[in-house]
Amino acid sequence: MSLSVTHFTFGVGLLGGPGVGTTALVLRLKDDRFVSNQNVSTIHDSCLKVLPIDDKTVCKLRIYDNVFKENPGFTPVNLYRGISCAILVYSLSDKLSLFHVKAWADEYERNHGGVLFMMGNKCDEEREVPWEDADQLYDAIGCKKHFLVSAKTGEGIEAAFKEIAEYLVEDEQEDEQQRDIIMLGETNGTSTDTSSGSCGC
Ligand SMILES: Nc1nc2c(ncn2[C@@H]2O[C@H](COP(=O)(O)OP(=O)(O)O)[C@@H](O)[C@H]2O)c(=O)[nH]1
Numbered sequence: 001m002s003l004s005v006t007h008f009t010f011g012v013g014l015l016g017g018p019g020v021g022t023t024a025l026v027l028r029l030k031d032d033r034f035v036s037n038q039n040v041s042t043i044h045d046s047c048l049k050v051l052p053i054d055d056k057t058v059c060k061l062r063i064y065d066n067v068f069k070e071n072p073g074f075t076p077v078n079l080y081r082g083i084s085c086a087i088l089v090y091s092l093s094d095k096l097s098l099f100h101v102k103a104w105a106d107e108y109e110r111n112h113g114g115v116l117f118m119m120g121n122k123c124d125e126e127r128e129v130p131w132e133d134a135d136q137l138y139d140a141i142g143c144k145k146h147f148l149v150s151a152k153t154g155e156g157i158e159a160a161f162k163e164i165a166e167y168l169v170e171d172e173q174e175d176e177q178q179r180d181i182i183m184l185g186e187t188n189g190t191s192t193d194t195s196s197g198s199c200g201c
């Protein structure tokens with residue numbers, strides 16, 4: 001007996017200010033290595049991560065580095081092409097990088113909109129960003145999950161991307177169920193409104 005496997009694919013954008021480690025994260029995910037003071041031109045700007053969710057489900061994440069970091073206001077719109085969600089990356093050892101997170105969240109909302117996650121990188125270094133500050137911002141922006149990782153040691157990275165994949169798959173499956181309910185309602189000629197907050201006018 002052969003089990004059929006469902007494949008999901010999502011594009012994920014890494015957004016954050018210069019030096020937070022988005023290129024190092026892509027390198028860790030792609031080649032499982034870390035290079036100090038890497039030469040950006042030798043580094044890939046995306047990678048594909050394949051994550052089995054369960055026996056019947058596989059999730060592929062195409063993860064894009066952000067090479068236009070200097071100013072969120074001037075980000076080319078095509079940076080967001082093919083992206084289903086974004087991860088706002090900051091450095092746990094650089095307080096200023098947390099301020100950039102808000103700017104990137106606003107920029108993403110303006111150009112694209114959608115699910116956001118937050119990721120504090122460099123957890124191997126001495127911590128300068130207080131948890132409360134990061135958590136407050138996380139709530140204010142409305143991020144779905146918050147991860148602490150290190151591209152240098154690899155700590156937390158596999159688990160973080162697995163959780164992100166699980167979240168995206170679950171979200172997509174719920175959307176599919178909603179679409180099925182709506183189509184069934186239309187076929188039966190019954191009311192199709194399943195949203196709890198609908199005013200019905
Ligand atoms: N200690 C430590 N250094 C890191 C980590 N990730 C990146 N770096 C270093 O931080 C600097 C900037 O990293 P890079 O990936 O180029 O940042 P980007 O500008 O966000 O792409 C480089 O010197 C990296 O070696 C990490 O997890 N821990």
Ligand SMILES: [Mg+2]
Pocket residue numbers: 022023024040065066067
């Ligand atoms: Mg870079």
